[in-house]
Amino acid sequence: MNSTYFQHTLARNLTFVGRGLHSGLPVRMTLQPADPDNGIIFIRSDMPLFQSEIAARWYNVTDTRLSTTISSRFGAKVSTIEHLMAALYMCGIDNARIVLNGPEVPIMDGSAEPFVRMIRQTGSLQQNAERRAIVIRHQVRVEEHGKSASFLPGPVPWVDMTIDFDNAAIGHQKLSVPLDRDLLDLDVSAARTFGFQEQIDTLRKLGLAKGGSLQNAVLIGDNGVINPEGLRFEDEFVRHKVLDAVGDLSLAGMTIVGRFMGMCSGHGLNNQLLRQLLAQEDAWFLTTLSGAEKYGTWTQGALPNPEKRHHQAAI
Numbered sequence: 001m002n003s004t005y006f007q008h009t010l011a012r013n014l015t016f017v018g019r020g021l022h023s024g025l026p027v028r029m030t031l032q033p034a035d036p037d038n039g040i041i042f043i044r045s046d047m048p049l050f051q052s053e054i055a056a057r058w059y060n061v062t063d064t065r066l067s068t069t070i071s072s073r074f075g076a077k078v079s080t081i082e083h084l085m086a087a088l089y090m091c092g093i094d095n096a097r098i099v100l101n102g103p104e105v106p107i108m109d110g111s112a113e114p115f116v117r118m119i120r121q122t123g124s125l126q127q128n129a130e131r132r133a134i135v136i137r138h139q140v141r142v143e144e145h146g147k148s149a150s151f152l153p154g155p156v157p158w159v160d161m162t163i164d165f166d167n168a169a170i171g172h173q174k175l176s177v178p179l180d181r182d183l184l185d186l187d188v189s190a191a192r193t194f195g196f197q198e199q200i201d202t203l204r205k206l207g208l209a210k211g212g213s214l215q216n217a218v219l220i221g222d223n224g225v226i227n228p229e230g231l232r233f234e235d236e237f238v239r240h241k242v243l244d245a246v247g248d249l250s251l252a253g254m255t256i257v258g259r260f261m262g263m264c265s266g267h268g269l270n271n272q273l274l275r276q277l278l279a280q281e282d283a284w285f286l287t288t289l290s291g292a293e294k295y296g297t298w299t300q301g302a303l304p305n306p307e308k309r310h311h312q313a314a315i
């Protein structure tokens with residue numbers, strides 16, 4: 001069977017050193033191989049062992065202001081996981097232990113590119129377990145303040161994102177891309193996070209963006225982009241929103257076969273959509289990725305009976 005149907009882990013340990021975008025704190029983070037079906041697990045090495053582990057799953061998301069934060073029941077938390085999660089998805093890493101000595105993933109250059117480059121250099125190992133998939137049967141939609149996020153049935157994983165900002169430097173941007181690992185890498189991995197100069201004081205009072213600089217974010221002022229090097233893509237902003245969505249949706253813990261449509265959707269709505277989807281059991285079924293491909297040209301009538309679908313103990 002094709003290797004894309006199997007779970008993968010890292011070939012060996014890989015360490016990153018940097019600072020958190022919001023906390024501004026220095027952090028050392030080591031990505032380690034993990035067993036099949038473990039998923040991605042964050043471990044706070046600066047906390048006692050019994051409380052240090054947090055599974056990177058949708059139900060552990062506790063804060064979505066400007067970044068995605070996950071927390072354990074025992075008080076451990078890790079912020080700004082989304083770019084690393086997107087990089088792991090793009091590199092096909094299903095299982096890894098992410099050991100870090102602080103509360104936030106290093107921001108690197110504000111994109112996923114440094115993570116993707118180093119993970120690809122390190123390499124991955126195929127494991128003896130199949131990848132699982134959630135196949136969307138019916139539309140699921142969440143909305144808030146004129147913004148929305150939906151999943152629709154579709155033959156392959158796909159992301160559509162539209163953003164609309166009053167600021168002329170951004171304006172209206174749209175991107176529609178298959179969730180194909182290599183294409184995503186090409187299209188979105190280098191797109192940087194962005195922020196507005198007028199919001200910096202407010203954010204810092206809230207304890208956010210303390211580590212932000214022109215080295216790790218695109219800053220937009222009254223007269224457009226402030227960074228002297230300009231943009232990496234003409235539509236870098238919507239590309240970054242797709243990158244964020246890829247990271248946020250990867251918290252499902254498996255491939256979602258269907259079409260994600262985001263209308264100005266950010267971390268909060270992305271997580272609400274996953275919660276809504278997984279609560280609405282008639283809207284999807286679980287299978288292996290190889291099994292999902294058989295439904296590549298499916299119609300409603302060709303779908304298996306929901307009663308017969310394969311239930312996992314923990315989603």
Ligand SMILES: [Zn+2]
Nearest residue numbers: 082193240244
């Ligand atoms: Zn982001």
